Amino acid sequence: MSSKREHKDILIHGTAADSTVRCMAAVTTNLVAEAARRHKTSATVAAALGRTLTGTLLLGSSLKELDRLTVQISGDGPVGGITAESNARGQVRGYVRNPDAHVPLNETGKLDVRAIVGSGMFYVTRESGYDVGLYREPYRGSVPIVSGEIAEDFAYYLAKSEQIPSAVMLGVHVRANGLDDEYVSAAGGLMIQIMPGADEKTVAAIEESVSRTPQTTVMIREGASPRDLLHTALGDIDFEVLEERDVSFACTCSYERAISLISSIETAELESMLREDKGAVMSCHFCNETYRIDEAEMKRIVRESAA
Ligand code: ZN
Secondary structure, three states: OHHHHHHHHEEEEEEEEEOOEEEEEEEOHHHHHHEEEEEEEHHHHHHHHHHHHHHHHOOOOOOOOOOEEEEEEOOOOOOOEEEEEOOOOEEEEEEEEEOOOOOOOOOOOOOHHHHHHOOOEEEEEEEEEHHHOOOOOOOEEEEEEEOOHHHHHHHHHHHHOOOOOOOEEEEEEEEOOOOOOEEEEEEEEEEEEEEOOOOOOHHHHHHHHHHHHHHHHEEEHEEEOOOHHHEEEEEEEEEEEEEEEEEEEEOOHHHHHHHHHHHOOOOHHHHHHHHHHHHHHOOOOOOOEEEEEOOHHHHHHHHHOOO
């Protein structure tokens, strides 16, 4: 039996080859399972959302306090769009438009993430200070969806929009446990970014070792840590871990925020909600949490709104 500690979701980032290579890896099994459970996703949607959540954590591995990174995959496939957002505290949240979308397995018998995503655009937004009311011009980048398998799309985005040639691997393994009972048994990924000044031999060696690296979920199911993932992907190249942090699915919504959102609605509209629904129910897109505002609280909000 392995200890509980080994089952924590962890993100690391580091450098190799005299800082000409940046590398990140994460094991995200628990947080992807939680996202799938919260949003009641189909298996293929769990894979698509889980890869996006993991890729967003990897891309945001060196975010600073107050930074926020959002990835949006806007495709014409049945899932209808995927959004993920991460911050410097290792928290990530995300949702899809159609959580119960379904497509058949692909020709190799795997979950067909490409088909459920479809074609469209891949957007990245980097913001800072938003939550404390500081406003700086956000950085926005976008590229067409070139694959739909998501890892390739992160790599294409990095190469085209940030001029960083990269190798990206993302995986989610969903296990069927009898009828209608599917659960995420492994999730994680890695990202290797080649910075200016990297020598050709190093790049060739990395390409070679990445091409021989098994799927990340195969390694994670055998107990691999983020360090193990990087050891395999980087082969003979040594790396130094600069930071290791716990990561989790976490949302910023709360009952208080729901009240404050409701309070911003016009008085007439609030009165009709009170009359017809005897309160209000609000769901958070990001985490699918539901907040119920009862009749007494609704009366108080209407009184304050009318004052
Ligand atoms: Zn929420």
